[in-house]
Amino acid sequence: MRNLSMLTLTPILSIFCLVFLFYHITLASFTAPRYVPVDDITLDCGNATSNISKDMDRRDWSGDFQSKFFPKDEHNLKSNTSQAPKEGTITKAPYTTARISYSQFTYVFPVTLGPKFVRLHFNLVSYYGFEGSKAFFTVKAGSFTLLTNFTTSVILADSLQNQIVKEFRINSYYTLYISNNMALEMVYRLNVGGNLISPTEDTGLFRKWSPDIKFFKNSGLTIHNASFIPNYPKIANYTAPDDVYSSARTMGLDSNKKKMSNLTWELPVDSGFHYLVRLHFCEIDKLIYFVGQRRFIIYIDYLTVVKIQKKGVEDNHVLSIDLHPDTGATSDDAILNGVEVFKLSNSDGNLAGPSQMLPSLPAASTTKESKTKKIVFIAIGSGVGILVVLTLVCCMVLLKLRKSGHYVYYYQLSKCCCWHDPYKGKSTRKKASSLPEELCCRFSIDQIKIATDNFHQELIIGRGGFGYVYKGFIDKSMIVAIKHLNPESRQGAQEFGTEIEMLSQLRHGHLVSLIGYCNDEGEMILIYEYMANGTLxxxxxxxxxxxxxxxxxxxxxxxxxxxxxxxxxxxxxxxxxxxxxxxxxxxxxxxxxxxxxxxxxxxxxxxxxxxxxxxxxxxxxxxxxxxxxxxxxxxxxxxxxxxxxxxxxxxxxxxxxxxxxxxxxxxxxxxxxxxxxxxxxxxxxxxxxxxxxxxxxxxxxxxxxxxxxxxxxxxxxxxxxxxxxxxxxxxxxxxxxxxxxxxxxxxxxxxxxxxxx
CATH class of the missing domain: 1.10.510.10 (Transferase(Phosphotransferase) domain 1)
Incomplete structure (x- = not known):
């Protein structure tokens, strides 16, 4: 992920209400009250004043026109602002104003390295001077296409609510066949058996957790333990709110019915894409006393998890999640607390599906994509007192170890992303043959000299036994810290390699990020994210x-x-x-x-x-x-x-x-x-x-x-x-x-x- 991220809208006629971005830290095993984002940008599109607006949850929103994120170029200046009509209901930021344009316009966000959430907010009302039936537009973020021929008019006809949010995660931390050149779109985030959890009730990530009642397709027992307090020794406690883990659905007390049926959720999805399914488990039933008492099988599209990759996809597909009791267990029952489903971008960086477009419009062809096979990846999350193991038929076994911690099975992104401008093609920088492949970017000595004005003394921001640290500028826009190791320093080639290998595998909000290195002409140079306030x-x-x-x-x-x-x-x-x-x-x-x-x-x-x-x-x-x-x-x-x-x-x-x-x-x-x-x-x-x-x-x-x-x-x-x-x-x-x-x-x-x- 680059330091300077661009969000571009290419419309026939477009309306765009908000961009919300923040760094999502790679999940780690530590306890913190709430997650605090490194980048937290809330932009009230169409608000041309310098005033700060408050939303329904008392969060602050700044106007886009007076902000540094709105370049005053020719295309952007052609855009207009519009006020949402007052329809008897109280509307607050970011839904009171909108930016409308008949040509492309761009927001530019200087942000730190790492994965980002991008949330686009739309108000489905009729704006003055705006014909919603003619508004079809494309949204791109860097090299990713988030929306294509998108229109709010279709959503307005099918929706009972006026405000909608489209959430994307760029440069995701998942690596289950997911590389850092993929993006994710959040399709479903469900609080199984529970009520709506608003963004401000989340763990600092401002996620909305919806009830699952619309997608749950059979009868079952909803259980809730209001006094339950989770303990998080294995995963970060911002993985999901406590309310997700304090409610669940089970199969109830009818043992004959349980042997014949499943717990089933049906989730409509776009065809032609791969999906990541993330399940959250937490044992809160007081009648479960020992390990292995509750054991069940998980099916995705009627196949157990090991066979999912062989499953094809129809043109119009409904993703099915089924939990079936293992009859060999002491308790013939199953349990689920939460579901998240993410769409993965395809090889072209596209996330826009056919359901986002009107049939009469010329849309990007999905014929080739629709023939591709869909792979559904499972990230299994288990709650306080639960371990998940595989049975001989790849059953997922839910074990109870009360207050021992949640478990979410995923892989952390361990590769550093090469910095490059997505509008200029792929980076031409090469990797050093003497260092591990694909760990991070390699810069030439000429690039480093340009970045530091040939190691100008006025750019020195630190010094030590290793040599000097310079403030540098990559491509005149990205500020970095460049450590130039003295060849006579006590820190030699071994320490140089150790630094690259360690930092390339580690990603955490409280560890400095390594951007790249230079190993040309006997020089040993490390490039880090710039820390404005120096050392402690x-x-x-x-x-x-x-x-x-x-x-x-x-x-x-x-x-x-x-x-x-x-x-x-x-x-x-x-x-x-x-x-x-x-x-x-x-x-x-x-x-x-x-x-x-x-x-x-x-x-x-x-x-x-x-x-x-x-x-x-x-x-x-x-x-x-x-x-x-x-x-x-x-x-x-x-x-x-x-x-x-x-x-x-x-x-x-x-x-x-x-x-x-x-x-x-x-x-x-x-x-x-x-x-x-x-x-x-x-x-x-x-x-x-x-x-x-x-x-x-x-x-x-x-x-x-x-x-x-x-x-x-x-x-x-x-x-x-x-x-x-x-x-x-x-x-x-x-x-x-x-x-x-x-x-x-x-x-x-x-x-x-x-x-x-």
């Missing part, structure tokens, strides 16, 4: 920058812990960073933290230490690692604990200027904690700004991380959860203080002494 170190030590607030510091620590936790759990064996420090935590333009510099990273062993030569930075180096020459996840925990102390005290890990006693910050801080004087060495800017409850939890976490022996340290998951708890305590305390003194500064008493368990 830049804002803690000897800086002219404004001091970071305590809330900012807490969020930076939580984000960094999330990134490290992902490293430790994303693969079968943990990835150990081995060089966690303040200079390797980067900050984006919104002060979000991302862990960087993986040149020293090493693949560990599950539940075991790995013997290796000692690598790391003095002051952050784990003493247990230095003694035993064995590294594991607790090595990163120690280094991160040092960072936590640096954040609290505003002091470097090692500072010879302070004399012999406070030379090493962890040793000094631990003595101060034991003596009850830790408050005296914190950053003066923070005094009086940390609530006592938050301060105690934070210091306890930091102290536990820097203990001499690794077995006494917490896991990174524990650290992340305790930091989130500290943040909640601070927020609650601030709310209470604001009630007492709504117009004054908040000041807390010093914590003179407390006991660390």
């Amino acid at each position: 170190s830049d804002h803690l030590f000897d800086t002219k920058n404004d001091p970071l607030t305590w809330k900012q510091r807490l969020e930076i620590c939580i984000g960094s812990a999330c990134g490290l936790h992902y490293l430790h759990t994303c693969l079968k064996n943990p990835i150990i960073h081995r060089d966690v420090k303040a200079t390797n935590i980067l900050l984006d333009d919104k002060w979000g933290a991302k862990v960087s510099d993986f040149g020293l990273s090493k693949m560990g062993l599950d539940q075991a230490a790995v013997t290796t030569n000692v690598k790391g930075t003095p002051g952050y180096l784990d003493p247990d690692y230095a003694r035993r020459l064995q590294v594991n996840e607790k090595t990163d925990v120690y280094s991160f604990g040092v960072v936590l102390l640096e954040v609290l005290c505003g002091r470097k890990a090692v500072n010879s200027k302070l004399g012999q006693e406070p030379l090493h910050l962890p040793s000094w801080a631990r003595k101060c904690i034991e003596n009850g004087t830790i408050y005296e060495i914190i950053d003066p800017y923070l005094k009086g700004k940390i609530s006592p409850e938050c301060f105690k939890v934070y210091v306890e976490v930091a102290e536990s991380c820097v203990r001499d022996h690794g077995v006494l340290r917490p896991t990174m998951n524990d650290v992340m959860e305790r930091l989130e708890f500290a943040s909640d305590l601070q927020q609650n305390a601030d709310v209470e203080q604001e009630k007492i003194n709504p117009s004054g500064d908040i000041t807390y008493q010093e914590v003179r002494s407390f006991h660390v368990s």
Whole structure:
């Protein structure tokens, strides 16, 4: 996915109401209250003012004409705006205005790398000066065709609601035969057995979950457990809202009927496309007591999952999902909590199906596509207390392990996308023969020199033992950070290759993204996403920058812990960073933290230490690692604990200027904690700004991380959860203080002494 994404509409007459884009992070195993998108753009099309509009859910929408996303070129300036008529119902953004054009116009979105949701909102009403029956248009995003000869007039005739949303996911994270040059369209997202879940009730992804009643084709029992609280140790809790997993459909109590019938859903789909079907399971029935009690078979189009790829497709197709009890199980029953169906773009990048067009219109030919076979991919999600296994006939076995976590079976996208302009054809950049194929883009040295103005000194934004980091410009539009490794640096070819291999396989919102590399003429150069606010170190030590607030510091620590936790759990064996420090935590333009510099990273062993030569930075180096020459996840925990102390005290890990006693910050801080004087060495800017409850939890976490022996340290998951708890305590305390003194500064008493368990 490129940094500069274009959305183009080619109409006979077109109306376009909204684009909503945000980065969808590769799903990881960590716990967070809600997902916070990196890019969150809500554009109110046709709103020519600079005012911010509110929708029914109190979300903010900015007008398109005054925004940076609306280029003032000749075609765009020919478009007009129109107000939606008031028809007795309350209409709010983005449905109050629309942009109308008789020619092509384009929105341009500078966004970060990674998958994006694109949501197009349409209001199916009659606009002044707009003939809906003549409006047929095409929507493209980069190299993908999202809609072709699309018209709202047909939808208006068949729909009982005035507003519709078309949702697409570009550069998807799925890799079940799905490459990064595919896009997905959301066709169905159903809360099985439950009610409508609005976008604001979702987990931060603003998805709408509809009831399944229209598509459920036989009788069954709806069960709901309102008091059920899911636990998410295996997948991210934003995979689906808790309400999806607290309701379900089963076959009921009639055992004779269950032996003869299925749980069946019928979902009309366009022919000629491949589909991804994602099923969510969660065992909430209190009568299910043990593993293997409920077991059933899943059919897609009347075939078990292993035979699906042999199934053809008719011109007009209804996708059938059937769950049938396995008569050999203790409980002859089946259960389902949620369904998602996504259409996959074809080889031409097209998602537009024949159902989007009127028969009388000349449409893109789908004859060839209609003859292709449809493959339905199954991503099985299981809920709290469930494992899914295959029986001898590929039955999907639903097992109950209460409060052990949800499971969603999918593959993470592990390949870095080559940056190229979709309107200029495929990238001509080649990959290095000495490095793993298809990991990321290779740039020539000439391209790097152009991007850095021949390594101009004014573009230097960082330096270290490895060499210099430059601010660069790819194709004059994409800002990047370019690390130029000094050939005489301690970090040589091995670290260079490790960095490329590690970052090309990892995708997480709190890990810096690698865009590409250069390995020409003996040069070793790495190209990363640009982080506008530099390193954490830049804002803690000897800086002219404004001091970071305590809330900012807490969020930076939580984000960094999330990134490290992902490293430790994303693969079968943990990835150990081995060089966690303040200079390797980067900050984006919104002060979000991302862990960087993986040149020293090493693949560990599950539940075991790995013997290796000692690598790391003095002051952050784990003493247990230095003694035993064995590294594991607790090595990163120690280094991160040092960072936590640096954040609290505003002091470097090692500072010879302070004399012999406070030379090493962890040793000094631990003595101060034991003596009850830790408050005296914190950053003066923070005094009086940390609530006592938050301060105690934070210091306890930091102290536990820097203990001499690794077995006494917490896991990174524990650290992340305790930091989130500290943040909640601070927020609650601030709310209470604001009630007492709504117009004054908040000041807390010093914590003179407390006991660390």
